[in-house]
Amino acid sequence: MSFKNIFTIIKESLNGENHDFTQGSIRRAVFLLAVPMILELSLESVFALVDMFFVGKLGENAIASVGLTESVIALVYSIAMGLSTAAGAVVARRVGEKDIEGAAHASAQSLIIAFIISAILTVTGMVYAGDILGMMGASKEVIADGTIFTRIMFGGSLVIILLFLVNGIFRGAGNAAMAMKSLWIASFVNIILCPVLIHFFGLKGAAMATVTGRTSGVLYQCYHLVKGNGIVKFKVPHFGFDAVVIKNIINIAWPATLQFIIASGSWIVVARLVAETGGTAASAGYQIAIRNVIFFILPAWGLSNAAATLVGQNLGAKQVHRAEKSVNITAKYNAVFMGIVMLVFLFFSGHIIRFFTTDAEVIKNGVRALRTFGSAYIFYGIGMVMTQALNGAGDTRTPTWINFVCFWLLQIPLAWYLAKPLNMHASGAFLSIPIAETILALAAWYFFRRGKWKEVKV
Template identity: 30%
Template sequence: MSELTEGDLFRGLITIAAPIVAGNVLQSGLELVDLFFVGRLGSEAIAGVAMSTSIVMVLMTIIIGIVTANTAFVSRYYGAKNYDMVAKGVSHTLILGLVFSILLSVVGILYAEDMLLLLGAEPNVALLGASYLTVLFTGSVTLVELWVINSSFQSCGDATTPMLLVVLANILNIALDPLLIFGYGVVPACGVAGAAYATIISRSVAFAIAFALLLSGRSPIPFSFRTKFEFSLAWRLIRVAVPNSVQSGLRSVTFLAMMAIVAVFGTAALSAYGIVGRLELVALMPGFGIATATAVIVGQNLGAKKPERAEAGVRLSALMNSGFMALMGAIFYLAAPAIVEVFDPSGASTEIGVSYMQTVAPFYVFLAVAIILGFALNGAGDTKKPMYATLFSMVLFQVPLACILPGLLGIGIAGVWLAVICGMILQMGMLFAMYRHGGWKSTVI
């Protein structure tokens, strides 16, 4: 495992970031495999899964906040070499994740189709999406708990174990996707629900292995079932988690609002937006890996009383991610038609998908810096500032702009894409100002 509080910082960053990036790319690759197979069922199936994914993002915001709090807490105390508090943090996060994931599952299962209809989905799209959502939320507990364990390993500098678990899960998922979606022999064709079944089964296997490793004593976390639950410690985690949950919720609500705005332009536009959204997520995954490593570096070095080293890590990460996203932006701009047509062979989504990619991709550098700064603040436990930046740049600025610009400028859906760019630039500027202020260095968890 990498020692992130001393020695060569670049090597330390690469050591922890590389496995996370690999795991994230594999995860995104899996989502593209899902999209590839679902795309063979038609544009309505693509739209249903795309809208369902958006709803999952909204309902999972509480869990995202809890995982972020876990990263800040575990990395801070691991850097301070207080391993008893590390174990307590992981134990309490698993309990919180279990409770909230059960509650979210109930909501997701009961109101799946209603939520899709509320977003403006046509009845057939809502029906397909609901079949996918219901299955996914039924097994969401294992998805959440696997996420918590993986983030705990990463926060202690072990990024290789989570990567291997993701590899295993993805291999299983890829094998199960066509089998469960289209059926074979005695296995019935489940349609879009088959993609969700494949996800749940593969993640459950990975979770069982991860939990066994946590209990085996061979992990960096001295986990035990005998750890006493402390409400005061749980509250400390929740206080860090809530602003990040709100931030994630605001981002997800923004995405849903943007999806509803795009839906006004028709099913083809919705399908295109779903495709480019998945492609964009793939492009961002390496950056999220670098950003996760940045959060760990910030947390561990603040715990070790080395804020200057934490700052150096943030600068290095921002340069790396900016360079990578500039490259991805160029690829997306130049190869947009060929990329979109891979996922919608009918060609119905091509024109709109290309217009998004060639308009937004040149501005990915702003998004790259914003991601690093946001994760750095979260890693310090200063989760309120990214929440405020998201509120103003996305909810109060980007969404209204997306409603106004298409008609105001007379450019149709291109006005929505212009609003995305404006929101991206504002968010980066706000986060940079907040980071430069330096208050995150004295945040207490």
């Protein structure tokens, strides 16, 4: 593929044109979907890095507050990603079947579920914000400084869920460029507001900027779902309560949600172990490292989402071989990308961590964490593609079991054993992560090769 052709494909992918991904070149299809998905999720990771950059100037208590809050609010992200996975799988299958009205109806039903769940999360998070930080092992100073930040972040649960969910709908329909643009808007608003609001309101200003940014992205999404010219377009009848469709979405969504909760839950435990065994400096270094890990994982997740869309649409079009080939090609691309990132983390981690803080102790812990996490980055990339391929087919239960075994039966006990009985402290907790992720990648690859996902009905 020549440079000119690559440039043409990139330009075409950003225009947001409607494409039929069930025919033509698979490599071209991967690029058309992956480019905007990578840019979309890169901008999502900018949220985390921008907050950490400006919050880092407020001291280690502020860094720990943001990090611990994000560790818990990852549960909200898990629910959002679970719903997004389910909606994307159903929409992709309907689009592959050329049932556009069915795709729009299923999308509207998923929004009904989102509103109900977000109401519960918002009330719970706002009322128990201080207790949540305490549960995470935060010091009294961190709880005093960070409770308002946590309360505001949970108050924005609805826009977090909607931003993920609606983008999942766009991706399932093959309109990855629209999902990308909504994240661009949300991120740019956050980048502009974050330093301003932190200057005037302190730590809570970071939360205010993030929620405002996400809200702007959601408003943009809603406009295009109602007034836009994409494949999925809402009409009032689509929101009529449909128990059958809602049940179908929930049946796919709950294992997917549990899948992400299991993963994020294990990270919460690791974050607590780091705070307990390493203190505030280790916790702050860990949180900075994790933000950078997320920054580079999310683009790889974008490639994985491309595989999910291609699997769903091609299964809908009864082209099973094409679906499988799409996953294998995407996995190769992701392995190359993550291999490059692995080298960056191994050799330039000091420069990366120093960009966020000048505290020597925080830098030492951050560098150690980043190098440890980066040692298995190639496996992260392969595992993500295989897992998302299974999710895209509607087989959300297999990845859930894989996550349960690798994270809760392996990573959590291993992190505890290395950190405490073996007295490796925070370094032991760090080490458990690449070990668990490597085994997860191998397991996901095995179950994908078995091929039972080809028989799942959505």
